[in-house]
Amino acid sequence: xxxxxxxxxxxxxxxxxxxxxxxxxxxxxxxxxxxxxxxxxxxxxxxxxxxxxxxxxxxxxxxxxxxxxxxxxxxxxxxxxxxxxxxxxxxxxxxxxxxxxxxxxxxxxxxxxxxxxxxxxxxxxxxxxxxxxxxxxxxxxxxxxxxxxxxxxxxxxxxxxxxxxxxxxxxxxxxxxxxxxxxxxxxxxxxxxxxxxxxxxxxxxxxxxxxxxxxxxxxxxxxxxxxxxxxxxxxxxxxxxxxxxxxxxxxxxxxx
Numbered sequence: 214x215x216x217x218x219x220x221x222x223x224x225x226x227x228x229x230x231x232x233x234x235x236x237x238x239x240x241x242x243x244x245x246x247x248x249x250x251x252x253x254x255x256x257x258x259x260x261x262x263x264x265x266x267x268x269x270x271x272x273x274x275x276x277x278x279x280x281x282x283x284x285x286x287x288x289x290x291x292x293x294x295x296x297x298x299x300x301x302x303x304x305x306x307x308x309x310x311x312x313x314x315x316x317x318x319x320x321x322x323x324x325x326x327x328x329x330x331x332x333x334x335x336x337x338x339x340x341x342x343x344x345x346x347x348x349x350x351x352x353x354x355x356x357x358x359x360x361x362x363x364x365x366x367x368x369x370x371x372x373x374x375x376x377x378x379x380x381x382x383x384x385x386x387x388x389x390x391x392x393x394x395x396x397x398x399x400x401x402x403x404x405x406x407x408x409x410x411x412x413x414x415x416x417x418x419x420x421x422x423x424x425x426x427x428x429x430x431x432x433x434x435x436x437x438x439x440x441x442x443x444x445x446x447x448x449x450x451x452x453x454x455x456x457x458x459x460x461x462x463x464x465x466x467x468x469x
Contacts, residue, residue, distance in 0.1 A: 281344065285375065285382065285438075286329045288346060290318045296346060299329055302375040306339045307331060313343030326351050326380075326440050349382075350439040352403040354420075362404055363425035364457040368434065372454070372465040380440040381452060381467055383422070387437050390430030400425035403441055403454075417451040424457070443469060 284301040291297035296313040300306060307329070318325050326349040332342040368386035375382060387399065402423040409417035420441070446452065452467045 281330065281332050283328060283330050285349065285380075285440075286327055286346075288315075288318070288325050288327045288329060290315070290321055290323050290325065293319055293321045296325070296327075296343065299327070301329075302377050302379070304377060307341050308339055309343045310340055311342070313346060315346055317348050318346075328438055347438070350401065350437065352401070352439050352441050354403065354405055354445070361425075362421070362423055363400065364421065365424045365426040366457050366459045367424050369456055369458045369463050370436075374467050375440075378443060378469065380442055381454065383439045383441075383454075383456070385437045385439065386434040387424070388426075388431035388434050390432030392430055397427050397429050399427055399429050401437070401439070406455075411451070415449045415451060416447070417453060418446060419453045419455070421455045422457070 284299075284303070284305075284307075286299035286301050286307065288296045288299040291312055294314060294316055296309065296315050296318055298306065298308045309331075315325075325346075327346040328349055329346050330344040332344055334340075334342070367388070370384035370386060372381065372383050374380070387401075389399065400423065404421050404423060405418055406421055407417075407419045409419065411417055441454075443452070446469055448469055450469045452469065454465050454467075456463045456465070
């Protein structure tokens with residue numbers, strides 16, 4: 214199996230700060246539940262057991278042109294709960310021979326962020342057999358004010374910029390467990406704390422990953438991928454993301 218993850222971005226350590234402008238803390242929140250999706254403010258998504266769409270049975274080939282791949286993509290639904298094709302972060306088109314059934318892609322003619330596993334039968338062909346598509350959470354910066362910005366720790370695995378520059382992606386491990394109290398739901402989001410004007414006309418946007426454990430048991434870990442869209446930021450801007458982990462504060466920096 215081939216997993217394609219871009220190399221880690223270099224950190225930017227020589228910024229000259231001329232002016233700091235405080236901005237309103239805003240949050241797009243996703244609820245976490247076991248076996249149930251909850252609603253909070255503008256958006257909802259279930260982190261626990263994030264749905265993975267799966268295709269039918271497949272056989273791995275023995276020749277040099279047959280292999281399975283995994284790519285982060287923007288997948289397009291043809292009908293509700295059915296994916297027809299996708300574009301990888303490298304810009305490659307992937308058209309499914311048979312539409313991939315997908316329970317979490319609930320709206321027709323819509324684009325979804327996903328980690329796609331698929332089987333390629335012929336070298337150079339963009340027609341593939343879909344195996345599964347794991348939902349990737351998209352954390353945006355809406356304009357609504359919130360009263361709290363929780364930063365309970367989680368485990369960090371990786372951070373990288375998509376090859377097309379459209380997303381900063383994070384690989385995380387969230388500790389969770391079963392609870393009989395359906396009101397207990399974890400929250401995951403992102404805020405922008407400051408905008409810093411740099412000496413060369415660029416701006417530094419300091420973001421902070423938010424996580425509220427909300428007394429959900431921490432019995433085991435589940436892997437979560439999130440993508441932060443870069444639309445709305447200008448070329449040349451610097452994105453700094455602070456992440457509170459069990460090992461302390463972690464910072465990752467990206468140049469657009």
